[in-house]
Amino acid sequence: MTKYEIMFIVSTQISEEEKKETIEKVEKTLTRYGATELVTEIMGDKKLAYPIKKKENGYYVLTKFVMDGTQLVEVETKLNIVETILKYMIVRNEK
Template sequence: MRPYEAVVVLTPTLESEEAYESLVARLQKVIADGGGLLRAVERWGRRRLAYPIERHHDGYYVLLQFDSEPAVTKELDRVLRITDAVLRHLVVRRHEDAEDQAPEAVAVGEEGSPEP
């Protein structure tokens, strides 16, 4: 299995917090049904968009980190494309050593630049 991340921007016009939770649960189910392992779900909440999308100026952001086979990402992409509440999404493969490369682990030299 390979590590992946998906960032999803949902429309801000959903009725309630339960509607957002049901959409996130649906995405988690797609990953689980394909044999994927969900690592983390981060709900970033409602944030301002850099530019309007479909006349929306805000969006509800969700980050999913998971391990799966490539076929699961294709199915997740298909589901995200046909879901009306999704404004934008991006599914990318994470570097396999992403957990070991935490930003806090970078040593900084005296001039403020990272040491080689």
């Protein structure tokens, strides 16, 4: 099992409840495909370096988890259809 991090940016033009639902959706997707030891850190609203989908600000969330890397393709497939996520990146955590 390998340690990973996913940083995702949620639209700020949705309600706080919808933001929480999006975070829960990401966590449920990860656990469905075998992720364990989930630790989520909400970084809050920040200005984007460049506009994404015509948005200037985003709600940043970082989740650390342990998972078999072969399942990442399925996770990314599910995350690509979540409309409230502007952008995400999954990286391997070497620490």
